[in-house]
Amino acid sequence: MFGIIFGLGLGALLGISVGPFVFPEITKPKDYRFLDEEADKDDEFEVPQPGTPISNEMRAMLQFAEPWTTSPDYQRMYMINRCIKVLWPTLKEAMVKEVFKQAKAQLHEHVFSKFPFVEELVLGTEGMRQDGALDFSTWIKDKHFDIGDVPLRLGGIKTYNTGEDEVIVETSVLWGSNAKLHVGVFLRFGPFRLYIPIELESVQLKIDARVTLKPLIDVIPFFGGVSISLLKVPHVDFKLSLMRGIDIMALPLIKDGVRMVLKYVLESMLIIPNHLTIPLFPNFGVPPAAKGALNVKLLRVRGIHKGDSVYCEMEVRRGRPVCSNTAVVSGKEAEFNEEFNLIIDDYETQSLKILLYNDDLGWNDTLLSGGELAFGRMEGERMDEKGNIVDGFELANFMKVPMTETLVEVELGRTSSTGLVKSMSKSAASMLRPGSTAISTAGTTLKAGTVILQVMFIPFFQPTFDDEEEERVGGLRRKAAVLPTNRAVNTNVPAKLKGVLTVTLIRCLNLPGEDINSYVRLLVSDDEKDQLQKSTVVFSQASPRWGQKFDFVMVTAGSTLYLNVYKKSSLTSNVLGTINLFSHKKKEEDKDKSLGKLQVPVKDVVRNGYLKDIWTLQDAEKGQIELALSWQTCYISDMEEGM
Structure with missing residues (x-):
């Protein structure tokens, strides 16, 4: 039995030692640094003739190519990649500092405080213990933690247009690096200390990701959260050495095992439809429901x-x-x-x-x-829900x-x-x-x-529905940070339902005429009453922009939104600047020329909760208007309505 165990151990040791030299061509780490813009400038490269069969070697390279080379709906990111290349020396220093900062906090919480036999973990020559690293200079004096001078690059970008206030971008991140990442692990077992040096080099990475910026808000950086999903399992290859000159990743079973673990972990975490969500503002910048x-x-x-x-x-x-x-x-x-x-x-x-x-x-x-x-x-002080004095x-x-x-x-x-x-x-x-x-x-x-x-x-109050209660009970299975969901269509809308209609007047396009001084009159009308508001005047633009918001409060779902675009009369056409015009001039539009009209049933907004589109102006030579319309139902109790 001892002979069998000894033989297996010796065979495994020889496999680890000799394997990298036996299988170098079979398990050679993929290196696609040659897929760079410098190849476009190589006059000696012979371009294949149209119709020429693709060789197996070239076909195998397609998986590492940038998406714009194979998918025409991807735009090339030439300028952005140039900027990354210029900024890379500064960016990589900032990235390494951030890695050190985050690693120290996470290792202290999840490793050092739970496993006392882990004496120290060193990245390059930087100890990760927050209370100060011990003196291990003898072991780590020649070590590095450098992500290299080869910048990562974006392989292309593709965007999607949706009816929501969001930006969806798909891109490919490629990095064929010459990084040298040396990690030292020091373990203490009584009087014995074990030092495990790990060297990670030549990282080859390709990630196809979808990034959702949502929701769009009015303050910098103009979106409340970021959601990241992977379109497929990323390609990751690297050289991993536990002893100098011995590449563990050169062994076929090791490499396949790493890829299987990577696939298993990412499929349940990041592969679409799963995602990682990062809120940039409380509640993703979405204001709380009106009180x-x-x-x-x-x-x-x-x-x-x-x-x-x-x-x-x-x-x-x-x-x-x-x-x-x-x-x-x-x-x-x-x-x-x-x-x-x-x-x-x-x-x-x-x-x-x-x-x-x-x-x-x-x-x-x-x-x-x-x-x-x-x-x-x-007035005075009080204690909040968390026990703090405010x-x-x-x-x-x-x-x-x-x-x-x-x-x-x-x-x-x-x-x-x-x-x-x-x-x-x-x-x-x-x-x-x-x-x-x-x-x-x-x-x-x-x-x-x-x-x-x-x-x-x-x-106002927020009613509790059965489906919301079920969602709350099952909330433990949900992620901590979830982007605001898309609005569902509500087909059953009572005509007397009251709420707040918020109109965001974004812009008009291609209005007729030149040097147009234009404004928009907004009227919400139903059987009970009319609510009238007006925008500011924008001078000398055929495609004026406003970006103004208007609230029509306690309107019914059965009402109608009327918009009329006017050209300001010559009485004020020579005035420079922007003018505020509101409903104190009810008959002012009688002397101003109408450039087009639009009629939107409020019930259409209530059904969707949110509408954003570009509408063609009616009764006009030409022109369009872009609006964002949102609805918030005003829930009032029966007792309050009867008072």
Whole structure:
């Protein structure tokens, strides 16, 4: 028996020692560094004649070729690869530093703290123990951890267009490196220390990946998360030595075993439809569901010191103001009696901002004063769900009694500065801080009137459905980070269902005429009421861009969205800059030329939850309009509806 064991051990040792020299041609690591742009410049290379049979050697090389050479729908990444090549010396240093940083944290948590016999693990000459490596300079003085001077490159790129706010990219990453990665493992067994040197060299890598950037948001880097999937098991080959000159990967069974393990692990983790998801923002940058709506009845403004015809601009969500009609000032007082609904996302960071303007033909409207109605105030401290002490927040009285109308007065303030015009409205509004009641600008703040409002807070709630409960119970089987799912189509939509229709006006294309000053009028109409808003004016562009968002609150699913693109009349055509136009000019479009119309049933948006497309304008010579439409149902309890 001892002879058999000794014979098997000696045979295995000889196999490991002699195998790399016996099978060098059979198991030679794939090296496709020659598949580089330098081959395109080689005049001595003989191009095969069309129709020439492909040799077995060339056919075997196709799996290592860049996708653009075999698939015409891939675009070549020539410029990006040039940039990577120039930046590679700096990039590789940054990558190695990041590997050291992440490895130290992971090894401390999963290896050193659980396996005390692992004395140290060294990458090159860098010890991974956070408490300081022991002195192993005798063993590691000639070691390296260098990913080489051959940069990785992208073998091509292919993109997909979908109806969602996402970018889907497929690309191939190729790296035929001359890396030298030396790893030293030190094990301690009582008085004995075992040193295992591992040398990883000549890494050959080809990864075909799909990258999904989703959802698209309004802040840098303009997407909330990244999802990475592999289209197939990547090709990985390398030279692995446990002793100098002995390549373990040269043995057929070892190489096949590594590939089988790689396939087994990746198929359950990264091979499509599986994916690795990395959120870049909390909740992937998607704002939480709205907490409710604020119903505002603008009754009157009194104590007006300046202005003959005035209107109010109100805003809760930044960049989505609504405006009243123009009212004539009589005895320092203006009557409005108009009703608006505005969405509240967060009580603490949002407030109702009010700006009062003097109407000067719509293009140089003077900002007279401004104020703010806060939804609460900071008061004391409280303990959050995690047991941390945070600042307490006390809701305002009118917020504590939902579905109840409350009469409030908001003091308006103005500064001693003069010449404020409507083009400054956004910057002026941004200067309003929560809790303040006047515009805080340079100069002395003066009281400049009072706005009389009747407000009512309409809270929303999120209903729990059976399928959502089942999803929650089975949540342990889901991954921790999951990209927002695509919206499902809902075929059963009641016409009286109420919600928030958000219209993102992106751009118009190829409008007729030259030097066009254009704006868009948006109207949501049903049997109950109409809601009207207008975009800014974009000057001298046949394909203007806006990027503006408009909220139509508490509209019914049976209503219709009407859009009309107008050419600004010659009265203001010589004015330079961007003009804000809102619904205080109801008849303004009567003197402006219509460039095209569009009609969208809101029920179509409700069915899909989200629509993004380019529509052809109706009643127009030519032109298109690009919109993104989203719907959020406003769930209100029966008790609240009856109050």
